[in-house]
Every structure is written in C-alpha cells, then in structure tokens.
Amino acid sequence: MEKTVFEKSRPGRLGVMPPESDCPEANIAELIPEDMRRGEAPPLPELSECDVMRHFVNLSQKNYSVDTHFYPLGSCTMKYNPRRNEKAASLPGFTDIHPLSEDKDAQGSLEVMHELQNALAEITGMDAISLQPAAGAHGEVTSLFTVSRYFHDLGEDRNIIIVPDSSHGTNPASAALAGFKVVTIPSDADGSVDLKALKEAVNEHTACLMLTNPSTLGLFEAHISEICRIIHEAGALMYYDGANMNALMGIARPGDMGFDLVHINLHKTFSTPHGGGGPGSGPVGAKGRLAAYLPGPRAVKAEDGSYRLQRAEKTIGRVKMFWGNFLVIVKALAYIRTLGGAGLKRASQAAVMAANYMRVRLKEAYHLPYDRMCMHEFVLSADRLKKEKHIHALDVAKGLLDRGFHAPTIYFPLIVEEALMIEPTETESLETMDAFIEAMLDIAENESSESLAKAPETLPVTRLDETKAARKPVLQWPQ
Numbered sequence: 001m002e003k004t005v006f007e008k009s010r011p012g013r014l015g016v017m018p019p020e021s022d023c024p025e026a027n028i029a030e031l032i033p034e035d036m037r038r039g040e041a042p043p044l045p046e047l048s049e050c051d052v053m054r055h056f057v058n059l060s061q062k063n064y065s066v067d068t069h070f071y072p073l074g075s076c077t078m079k080y081n082p083r084r085n086e087k088a089a090s091l092p093g094f095t096d097i098h099p100l101s102e103d104k105d106a107q108g109s110l111e112v113m114h115e116l117q118n119a120l121a122e123i124t125g126m127d128a129i130s131l132q133p134a135a136g137a138h139g140e141v142t143s144l145f146t147v148s149r150y151f152h153d154l155g156e157d158r159n160i161i162i163v164p165d166s167s168h169g170t171n172p173a174s175a176a177l178a179g180f181k182v183v184t185i186p187s188d189a190d191g192s193v194d195l196k197a198l199k200e201a202v203n204e205h206t207a208c209l210m211l212t213n214p215s216t217l218g219l220f221e222a223h224i225s226e227i228c229r230i231i232h233e234a235g236a237l238m239y240y241d242g243a244n245m246n247a248l249m250g251i252a253r254p255g256d257m258g259f260d261l262v263h264i265n266l267h268k269t270f271s272t273p274h275g276g277g278g279p280g281s282g283p284v285g286a287k288g289r290l291a292a293y294l295p296g297p298r299a300v301k302a303e304d305g306s307y308r309l310q311r312a313e314k315t316i317g318r319v320k321m322f323w324g325n326f327l328v329i330v331k332a333l334a335y336i337r338t339l340g341g342a343g344l345k346r347a348s349q350a351a352v353m354a355a356n357y358m359r360v361r362l363k364e365a366y367h368l369p370y371d372r373m374c375m376h377e378f379v380l381s382a383d384r385l386k387k388e389k390h391i392h393a394l395d396v397a398k399g400l401l402d403r404g405f406h407a408p409t410i411y412f413p414l415i416v417e418e419a420l421m422i423e424p425t426e427t428e429s430l431e432t433m434d435a436f437i438e439a440m441l442d443i444a445e446n447e448s449s450e451s452l453a454k455a456p457e458t459l460p461v462t463r464l465d466e467t468k469a470a471r472k473p474v475l476q477w478p479q
C-alpha cells in the first residue's frame, strides 16, 4: 500500500525553493489583523521533489484506464481516444484564448464551434445544435427546459414525460428535475416499447416521450415510427437520448426517425477521455420551431465569412458559462474531421460487430435474456449462475478484476436480473476481446461462490463492504 504524503514527510525536507518574502514583517502586522494570522506553520507534508514525483507516479499506476486495460463498461463507451485529438486541443491558440475575447479576436475558435455544430446537425439530422451542456444528463435537462418553455408559449398545460423502462436512469431523473411528472411504461418480451401500454399512457397532458436508442438493453427500438406517430398525434414531442450514438454514426439519424430533440455525448462517442468525472460535453439538437429555444450563445457565420456568437430568438438562456467545455469541442471536431463521414460509419459498424461477436460467444455460458442482434452493447444475466452455483453478477465482476480486466456495468439496466452489460467498442482487437471472453468463460466454468468470495485478491483494494463504503466513506487520512 502506498503511504500518504503525510506519512512520508520528514521535518526539514524540501522540494521547492520559494523566493524570500518581499513583504517586511512590520507590514504583515499592519496588513493582516491579529485574529486572522496563524500562530504556527500549517502541518504540510515535507518531501523532496523526487519523493513527490514517485508518490504520484506510483499512485497513477494503480489506476485502471483505457490506456492500460480493456474497459467494457456498458453504456459508457470507454473507447481508446486517439492522442491526435489531445494534440489539437493543446494548441496554444485554443488553450490560451480568453473566454471573454471579442468575437473578432476569436475567429478560429468560433469557426471550430460552427463546424462542430454543422457536423453534429448532419450526424443527428437536426436543424440546430447548442454546444453548451457539459454532460449527457445536462443535455437532457436542458432539452426538457426547452420543452417546458415551448408548451408554455403555446399555452398548453402539459406536465407529463413518458419514459420506457429500458431508458437510461438519467432520463426520469432529468424529467423530475425539470419539474415534470414521470410515467414509466414497460418493455415487451422483445425488449422494445410496449405499444399498448404507450397508448394507454398518452393523453393531452403528455409533453414528451424520452427514448434511449439503442436502449440500455443494447437493442434498436423496433417501433420507432409507430411511437413517433402516437406521440405526435397527441401533440407531444419526441426526445432522443443519443448518448449511445456510437452504434449509429453515418447509419441512422434521430432527425430522420421523427425526433424533435436529441442530446449526444461528445465524451462517449466523439472521443474525449472520461470516467474520472469530466470535463464532458452533451450538445443538444433541435428541429423546427424548437431550435429558437436552444441555449446560447451559438456560433453563426455571417455573409462576409466571419463568425460571431449569437443568442437564439427565444432562448432559454445559458446553461453553462462562456462557450461550454470548449476543449472537448475541439477534440470532437478533430475526431470527426480525421475519420470523415465514411470513417465514422465504419467505426459504428465495427462497434456493432464487436458487440455481436462477444454476445454470440458468451450466450451459452451466460444467460442472454434478449436474444437478438444487438447494437454497440449487450446485456447478459448471471441469474443461471446464481441459481446453480450461487455466483452473482458482482462476483463475476470481481473475478474479472483479478484477471486484468475492468468489470462490465452490473445490475443495470434494472429490468434484467443480475445484469452484466458489456460494451467492447470498435477500438479493441480480436485478441483482446478473445482474452476477455476466455476470462468470462473461465469464471463461469471453473469458479465457485467460495473461490470468488474474496476476489479481487490481486489489487491494492480487495473485496469491499460496499454498503459501508457508500454509507460511511472514509475520505480523509486521520492526522
């Protein structure tokens, strides 16, 4: 176990050479009132530069990451992010620009925003894009504020959002945050929306249906045209959770399917490292009359070819300071421009093929509750292992850690018992996928609930009491 910097500290050891204070003692007494001055030096750790360097490099090497391991965390699209995009985002012209620069001094950066808005409008089939939201869930709640304002302007009293039970958990949460009432409808045996339940749920107070597609089961919704027709006939709107766009780039567009609003996750599909909590970006797209409500400012191009920031006519206002997470925007454009339309399509095709390859190879040893062609991910169930050998999804996940793999997403989606949600992405080689499959098969065939009870045994942190870790986290080193 790596000791803390406080434990490694030795009195008098020094890693920096701060300059002499240029403030005379006498002045300090004058400038800082007595009761705001420290009596003694703060208990900071004292270490050499070498100590500090080794400490943090050692800690960093304990991390699991896409750069070190296969990371099949379903719903998160943990694909490898090409260094080229980082290079583009670290150009001084982008990193050093002041967020309050005048438009005329920021032409290159505004051009990047404008190009990305256009590229995302093309990819999603929407009329207008706002790059402001900082995450997928932020994009959702932003869109729902838009829905709310739209119906307010129409003078219609619509306060209900319909959410299928196979949607992402952020959907009902965002709807509630935006002040709507949430009505959940079930999936049919095939994993698609139950149309009968939908028809019963829709009424004159329905504002919007939020559809995660592909759903959290990794399945393409089979009844989209019918769902759009039912919702639109009721005067409500269709919202597309496009965080899983990695399955569809260049193949299918929410705009063409009949959706009015969409969000996408640049930090998933469009190659920004994530998993450590950001920064992310969740642009929203809108069609027709809804475009006027998007948060701004957005980049627009004038007749003379210059760029400027402009607010939409009925904008709901800002949802993020300045230009959104600008460097994520740069990375996404670098990624899109590198691959081009044909390359994006091939990336999605490869992601779908990889998931189906793994699905078919694992479906005998594990239970596959929805046995049909999947998109970028698939959901297995450990319910059979649980019945036969008392091995739970959690045990499978922990066993994988000892075999050198990040665990898949487990116990999500909620509608699958003992769920194991696996998303390989397009960036993994056949050899890596095969090694993961072998590890999964090895666990199913050779492990027992006893042998897995202590797993992981090879990592710095072994099996945790997860309830205690969540309820009584110890986040501080007691001095």
Ligand SMILES: *Cc1c(COP(=O)(O)O)cnc(C)c1O
Pocket (backbone or CB within 6 Å): 075, 076, 134, 135, 136, 137, 138, 168, 170, 212, 241, 243, 244, 265, 280, 282
């Ligand atoms: C990841 C994800 C979200 C939420 O995105 P965040 O950036 O984590 O807020 C929403 N919907 C789906 C389908 C997702 O996979």
